[in-house]
Amino acid sequence: MKFKKIISLITIFSLAIAIFAGCGTKSTSTDDNGEDNEKRIIIGFSQLGSESGWRTAETNSIKNIPNLDSNVDLKFSDGQQKQENQIKAIRSFIAQKVDLIVLDPVVETGWDSVLQEAKEEKIPVLIVDRNVKVADESLYTAFLGSDMEEEGKKAAKLIIDKFGKDANLNIVELQGTAGAGATVGRQKGFNETVKDCPNYKITKSQTGEFTRAKGKQVMGDFMKSDGDKINVLWSHNDDMAVGAVQAIEEAGKKPGKDIFIVSVDGIKDMFQLMADGKSNGIVECNPLLGPQILEIAKSIAAGKSVDKNIKSKESVFTQDQAKKELPNRKY
Numbered sequence: 001m002k003f004k005k006i007i008s009l010i011t012i013f014s015l016a017i018a019i020f021a022g023c024g025t026k027s028t029s030t031d032d033n034g035e036d037n038e039k040r041i042i043i044g045f046s047q048l049g050s051e052s053g054w055r056t057a058e059t060n061s062i063k064n065i066p067n068l069d070s071n072v073d074l075k076f077s078d079g080q081q082k083q084e085n086q087i088k089a090i091r092s093f094i095a096q097k098v099d100l101i102v103l104d105p106v107v108e109t110g111w112d113s114v115l116q117e118a119k120e121e122k123i124p125v126l127i128v129d130r131n132v133k134v135a136d137e138s139l140y141t142a143f144l145g146s147d148m149e150e151e152g153k154k155a156a157k158l159i160i161d162k163f164g165k166d167a168n169l170n171i172v173e174l175q176g177t178a179g180a181g182a183t184v185g186r187q188k189g190f191n192e193t194v195k196d197c198p199n200y201k202i203t204k205s206q207t208g209e210f211t212r213a214k215g216k217q218v219m220g221d222f223m224k225s226d227g228d229k230i231n232v233l234w235s236h237n238d239d240m241a242v243g244a245v246q247a248i249e250e251a252g253k254k255p256g257k258d259i260f261i262v263s264v265d266g267i268k269d270m271f272q273l274m275a276d277g278k279s280n281g282i283v284e285c286n287p288l289l290g291p292q293i294l295e296i297a298k299s300i301a302a303g304k305s306v307d308k309n310i311k312s313k314e315s316v317f318t319q320d321q322a323k324k325e326l327p328n329r330k331y
């Protein structure tokens with residue numbers, strides 16, 4: 001009898017130790033590299049397309065997020081420049097119950113209903129790069145990207161710094177894709193700034209679709225119709241300006257000398273052209289948004305509040321800075 005009593009006492013005692021030992025520690029398992037397995041964060045990223053060097057750099061930076069934090073998974077969809085494809089992708093992310101939707105919108109408007117669907121499923125939405133125009137700003141949690149109007153103002157100031165406000169200038173403009181926040185904002189910022197320059201005339205303005213091929217074709221048309229009268233090319237992005245430089249040379253003129261060129265983005269190829277004296281000013285637009293998106297995603301997952309508008313950091317470069325800056329370019 002005594003022996004049995006001792007056994008049952010030992011069993012009760014060891015049970016008690018097991019229970020107390022298990023309390024108070026987080027119930028996380030650890031993965032093979034010993035990291036705590038907090039709740040995984042699944043991001044659904046709807047990208048608008050792959051039209052430019054800038055876009056490729058942005059996509060790569062965001063696709064790299066899971067390599068920065070093994071607790072994060074990323075689902076990617078390329079909208080191929082069509083809003084309906086992006087809306088389909090957002091609906092699929094909602095159905096998959098992702099933890100965060102990241103949207104780089106191809107155009108500013110037409111997002112209210114699909115963002116309302118995400119809101120009803122309590123899925124936060126982060127708008128990146130280009131912005132949206134919605135009736136109710138609570139339809140998205142935050143915006144991370146550029147002040148596009150500021151980029152247009154900076155481009156105009158590069159021209160004013162060079163020629164002064166009173167110069168007589170014929171300016172041709174290569175616009176980005178119609179309705180894009182980048183196009184609308186840059187054009188608005190530029191036009192407002194050159195209002196102070198009574199003899200600046202935008203003699204031609206047409207979309208080059210943000211691509212090299214279309215930029216070259218449209219600039220070729222401008223050279224045929226206005227060639228000798230063009231003093232300045234204002235291009236909403238570098239890729240169209242790269243194409244335009246080729247068109248200017250094929251028309252027998254010297255880009256960066258006969259025609260003063262300013263553009264936006266800051267891709268390596270444009271810095272190379274500027275270092276070669278074939279362009280005159282670059283307004284930087286930062287595509288490397290991955291690390292900032294990861295931080296915002298972790299804050300939202302942790303229930304922390306995030307700023308509604310987070311501006312990306314961007315500078316301006318002139319021809320004399322090109323050679324020195326070129327080796328620093330990451331995209």
Ligand code: GZL
Nearest residue numbers: 051052054129130182210237
């Ligand atoms: C700007 C981005 C623009 C780039 C272009 O933030 O949306 O779209 O300037 C790209 O190169 O096509």
Ligand code: ZN
Nearest residue numbers: 146284285286
């Ligand atoms: Zn920008």
